[in-house]
Amino acid sequence: RGCSKESAMEILTVIGLKNRASSALDSLSQGMRQRLSLGIALLGTPDVLVLDEPFNGMDPVAIDAFKRLLQSLARKGIAIVISSHHLFELDQLIDTLALLHRGQLVAHGTTDSIQEKLGFEQxxxxxxxxELPEKLMENLDILEHSSTTSKHHMILQSVPKNLLNDIVELGIGVNTWREIQPSLIELLCAATGLDRQSIGMDVENSAWLPMRKLQEEEE
Structure with missing residues (x-):
């Protein structure tokens, strides 16, 4: 109601349900229903979408499809606000976040700015x-190191600027070289001062939590 058939079909195409246009609601899976709800919200051509627990009841395939749909909408200029307890699903999806724990805002901003405020090292x-020559290894800040006959794995902190060039000049093959970003769960743990197990425990009084107060940036 309130929109043309052409507009409705266009929205169904966007959310990937064009081939189910004539299907009854009770024949749709949970993931399809979530996409349909999103499509209904899109009928008003909103500038902002607010989604509450959008991944509930979805299987991994449906979650992946829904995330790709959200990314597509974001590229079209729609601002999307997501409220979710599924932090793992939000990794690599969001660019700005607000972390809440027991009703308290414990961190907010871009993921990079929160990492900096919480003191995360790159x-x-x-x-x-x-294996690298011993002389080169001595200059590295190595957090983890494991070796086999054909694979030498390291987690490094504060990588020297020319390290990659030095390795290539030595003729050593590089299989992996990537920056490791902390997960949203790790950010939440750092912001509250709790470990992964404690973060999910029921606490009657939020004042019991050892909150780390983040200093606001000076304007």
Whole structure:
């Protein structure tokens, strides 16, 4: 109601349900119903979408499809606000976040700014074909190191600027070289001062939580 058939079909195409246009609601899966709800919201051509627990009841395939749909909408200029307890599903999806725990706002901003406020060091994962010379290893801040006959894996902190060039000049094959970003769960743990197990415990009084107060940036 309130929109043309052409507009409705266009929305169904966007949310990937064009081939189910004539299907009864009770024949749709949970993931399809979530996409349909999103489509109904899109009928008003909103500038902002607010989604509450959009991944509830979805299987992994449906979640992946829904996330790709949200990314497509974001690229079209629609601002999307998501409220969710599924932090794992929000990794690599959001650019700005507000972390809440027991009704308290414990961190907010871009993921990079929150990492900086919480004192996260940049980590780099490196996997090489052969071991580095001892002289080069001595200058590295190595957090983790494991080796096999054909694989040498390291987690490095504060990587020297020319390290990659030095490795290539030595003729050592580089299988992996990537920056490691903390997960949203790790950010929440750091912001509250709790470990992964404690973060999910029921606490009657939120004042019991050892909150780390973030200093607001000076304007």
């Amino acid at each position: 980590l780099t994962e490196v996997c090489l074909d052969s």
